[in-house]
Amino acid sequence: xxxxxxxxxxxxxxxxxxxxxxxxxxxxxxxxxxxxxxxxxxxxxxxxxxxxxxxxxxxxxxxxxxxxxxxxxxxxxxxxxxxxxxxxxxxxxxxxxxxxxxxxxxxxxxxxxxxxxxxxxxxxxxxxxxxxxxxxxxxxxxxxxxxx
Amino acid sequence: xxxxxxxxxxxxxxxxxxxxxxxxxxxxxxxxxxxxxxxxxxxxxxxxxxxxxxxxxxxxxxxxxxxxxxxxxxxxxxxxxxxxxxxxxxxxxxxxxxxxxxxxxxxxxxxxxxxxxxxxxxxxxxxxxxxxxxxxxxxxxxxxxxxx
DNA sequence: TATAACTGTAATCATATTCATTTCAGTTCA
DNA sequence: TGAACTGAAATGAATATGATTACAGTTATA
Numbered sequence: 001x002x003x004x005x006x007x008x009x010x011x012x013x014x015x016x017x018x019x020x021x022x023x024x025x026x027x028x029x030x031x032x033x034x035x036x037x038x039x040x041x042x043x044x045x046x047x048x049x050x051x052x053x054x055x056x057x058x059x060x061x062x063x064x065x066x067x068x069x070x071x072x073x074x075x076x077x078x079x080x081x082x083x084x085x086x087x088x089x090x091x092x093x094x095x096x097x098x099x100x101x102x103x104x105x106x107x108x109x110x111x112x113x114x115x116x117x118x119x120x121x122x123x124x125x126x127x128x129x130x131x132x133x134x135x136x137x138x139x140x141x142x143x144x145x146x147x148x
Numbered sequence: 149x150x151x152x153x154x155x156x157x158x159x160x161x162x163x164x165x166x167x168x169x170x171x172x173x174x175x176x177x178x179x180x181x182x183x184x185x186x187x188x189x190x191x192x193x194x195x196x197x198x199x200x201x202x203x204x205x206x207x208x209x210x211x212x213x214x215x216x217x218x219x220x221x222x223x224x225x226x227x228x229x230x231x232x233x234x235x236x237x238x239x240x241x242x243x244x245x246x247x248x249x250x251x252x253x254x255x256x257x258x259x260x261x262x263x264x265x266x267x268x269x270x271x272x273x274x275x276x277x278x279x280x281x282x283x284x285x286x287x288x289x290x291x292x293x294x295x296x
Numbered sequence: 297t298a299t300a301a302c303t304g305t306a307a308t309c310a311t312a313t314t315c316a317t318t319t320c321a322g323t324t325c326a
Numbered sequence: 327t328g329a330a331c332t333g334a335a336a337t338g339a340a341t342a343t344g345a346t347t348a349c350a351g352t353t354a355t356a
Binding site: 001002003005006007009010013014017030031032033073085086087088089091092093096097098099100101102104105106108109110112113116117120121124129132133134136 | 149150151153154155158161162165178179180221233237239244245246248249250254256257258260261264265268269272277280281284
């Protein structure tokens with residue numbers, strides 16, 4: 001899965017685990033270890049979908065706008081990774097049966113594969129991810145205030 | 149899906165539709181519109197698995213070694229694309245719960261997604277792909293000798 | 297109302313990945 | 327013996343990805 005997806009999911013999970021706060025792109029950049037500008041770019045996509053709100057200026061930042069239990073990985077996938085599974089075979093030989101029809105054939109097959117993947121991803125909410133992250137034994141920082 | 153996979157499937161389909169022939173890397177390169185050296189490189193992987201045989205020297209080339217109905221897209225996926233679905237989030241902040249555990253969490257989720265994808269791909273044999281390619285209306289070159 | 301702390305966005309640069317291309321050694325057939 | 331192949335390494339070009347810089351616009355607050 002591409003890194004825009006993982007960055008988006010990471011950011012949303014971070015926001016879900018800091019309910020009521022305004023998290024700055026710098027704070028999220030520290031957690032994700034990517035550049036703040038990139039955080040703002042990806043979060044801009046989530047804002048356009050209404051999943052988060054952004055506030056400019058002093059004391060600004062990002063905050064979740066939806067119930068983490070109602071936002072699933074398919075929602076994120078649609079924004080950051082749609083079509084990832086589709087085959088990359090641009091221009092084979094049109095004068096050969098195989099060359100002429102391979103792209104359509106594989107696109108059909110992987111179109112269905114992607115539908116199945118999307119259904120699978122719809123089974124995980126950001127809340128689920130947040131719970132999985134917290135359940136993991138490697139770090140249990142209990143000071144974090146969580147809403148669930 | 150990455151282009152090694154599509155190149156491998158394209159090549160195998162080509163071989164399946166030319167049973168009994170020795171197809172050269174040049175012939176396959178013409179159908180796929182990629183460089184012959186790359187064809188040989190990818191077909192080398194398939195040869196190592198025993199799916200095809202390669203013959204060096206004059207009148208050499210590649211030929212299918214297995215029943216196209218018994219070779220499925222999961223077999224190819226394993227060789228060319230294993231792990232494609234796994235998330236790319238290398239080194240987040242280990243001092244943050246989210247950063248410390250996101251990779252493991254997403255790897256767990258997408259590990260299952262990949263298993264599901266592999267099951268899906270196992271449902272399509274090279275024979276199926278060859279039939280789909282021939283059924284497609286855009287090119288029906290009937291001179292091609294086929295074994296099924 | 298001035299300033300500090302933010303987001304939004306464009307532009308540029310560095311790095312990584314992907315592929316084509318060249319080259320050549322080894323193999324096989326005629 | 328030479329032409330037609332594969333195998334494999336090495337190089338270079340093109341593309342994709344991500345960091346960085348820069349700056350305009352926004353907002354709280356002292």
